[in-house]
Structures are given as structure tokens and as C-alpha cells.
């Protein structure tokens with residue numbers, strides 16, 4: 039059973055999430071979890087997974103990595119034992135909570151890699167009208183807008199438009215979806231209800247999969263910016279393997295139209311489901327080598343200039 043947060047979310051925090059698509063919350067995660075995960079993020083930054091290397095920008099020191107919980111015990115424990123699942127349960131107002139995936143974003147001082155404006159739902163191989171998906175994004179460093187604090191267009195989770203998925207490395211594959219370009223938010227900042235709170239280590243942002251957000255480069259010369267997101271879903275989120283969505287490199291056996299489930303998307307609350315949780319029981323589940331190979335081949339073709347996919351010696 040995952041740990042409880044230090045306090046439940048208040049009704050007003052949940053209302054803020056519902057109204058704005060995002061809420062900034064402090065005081066949920068015990069210090070021990072924050073310290074442990076900060077160290078775990080440092081380890082992955084030093085040695086990203088093969089998928090992480092292909093979506094990061096090593097030259098800029100930018101590390102992006104995903105599905106780390108499948109191979110790393112700290113990240114696995116965050117899924118099964120940390121208070122995050124109960125926080126998701128509260129904000130989504132659902133009893134059954136599944137973990138979707140994890141992702142870390144590290145921008146050291148002087149890392150000139152902005153995260154372009156986007157909403158997450160078009161990145162993902164899920165029904166883009168799914169309403170029961172949230173992210174919990176936690177920072178391990180004090181951050182402000184100048185050090186790449188995450189910024190949101192409040193209320194944009196209710197916009198009808200769907201925008202193309204633009205990654206920090208501008209992966210052409212992900213942008214090839216036919217969805218619209220996001221609006222020029224930076225050119226018309228006064229026209230939007232923008233929200234970019236200063237945050238302390240251990241604070242989190244909880245946000246809806248449809249809310250438009252992004253972050254600037256880390257312009258400081260001495261403040262690191264280490265952040266880690268886990269994505270959570272309620273019951274019945276539907277698998278839709280559209281072109282130009284985040285590849286799933288683990289075998290999952292899902293067909294289009296199935297509800298996300300199984301050992302890649304395990305239920306965590308109200309309890310784990312026997313047979314669905316080999317990682318909970320301690321075994322490492324590697325990605326499918328054929329899927330990894332084709333993903334790396336595509337990355338080599340799409341982003342050759344970044345030389346992202348060289349094997350580590």
C-alpha cells in the first residue's frame with residue numbers, strides 16, 4: 039500500500055486543479071522521499087537509459103528520460119510506495135488508479151533547452167479526449183521562471199483545439215501528426231492567464247493532460263533545475279496508437295480500443311493486481327529489443343545532428 043501524503047489536498051486545491059487545469063502544492067511529500075528521488079534523478083542524469091539518451095541533448099546537459107521505473111528500484115518504489123498514487127487518487131476523484139509512466143527533466147545551469155508550449159495528451163497513444171489523466175511534477179531545486187520553472191496557460195485544458203506534440207529536441211516524427219501548431223503564446227503573453235509559480239524543493243505541480251504548458255531555458259549560471267513527473271490515470275483510459283505519439287518499447291499486448299492495463303500500466307490503488315506487477319515483486323523487465331532497435335533507428339534518422347543515439351562505452 040503506498041504511503042499517505044503528509045496531508046490530503048484541500049477542497050480548494052482540487053477546485054483549482056479543476057478550474058485552471060493545474061495546481062501548485064507544497065507539503066505533500068516527506069523529506070526522505072524528496073532526498074531519495076533527487077539522488078535517483080542525479081544517477082539517471084549521469085547515466086540515462088537508451089531511450090533517455092535518444093530524447094536528451096547531451097551537449098546542452100539536458101536529460102529527458104522515460105519509463106525509468108521499469109529498470110530502476112528508486113523510481114519503481116516511487117510508483118508503488120510513495121504518496122504520489124494517493125495524490126492522484128484524490129485529484130482525479132477515482133478509486134482505481136493506474137500508473138501511466140514516469141519522466142524526468144534535468145536542466146543544469148546554463149542549459150539552453152526550452153520546453154516548447156504543448157499539451158501532453160497529443161503526445162500519448164491514448165484517446166485524446168481522455169479526461170482522467172494527470173501528472174504530478176515535482177522539483178528538487180528552488181525554481182523560478184528564469185531557472186526554467188514550468189509555466190501554464192490556466193484554463194487551456196478546456197480549449198477545444200488539439201496541438202501537435204513538440205518535444206524539446208523538436209523531434210520531426212512527433213510533430214508529424216497533422217494537429218495544429220500551438221498559438222504564439224510568448225508573442226501575446228498579456229492575452230493569456232499565465233501561471234509560473236516560484237517553487238521550493240519538494241513542491242509539486244499537479245496538472246491535467248490537456249493543459250498547455252512549457253518552460254524556458256535555465257538561464258542561471260548556478261542553479262540546477264531537476265524535476266520528475268509521474269503520470270497517473272483513472273479507470274478506462276483507452277489505448278489509441280496514433281502515428282506521431284510516444285513509442286512504447288515494452289511489450290504490452292494491447293490493441294487499439296483496449297483500456298490501458300497490464301504490467302506496463304499497473305494498477306497501484308486500491309491495490310496491486312497479482313500477475314500484473316512483476317516490478318513490484320522485484321524483477322527487472324527490459325524493453326523489447328526489436329522495438330528499441332526500431333526506435334533508435336528512427337531517432338538516428340530524425341535527429342542525426344544531435345548524435346543522441348551513440349551507444350555508451
Ligand SMILES: O=C(O)CCC(=O)C(=O)O
Nearest residue numbers: 143153158175253265267
Ligand atoms: O519540465 C519540463 O520542462 C517539461 C515538463 C512537461 O512538459 C511535463 O511534465 O509534461
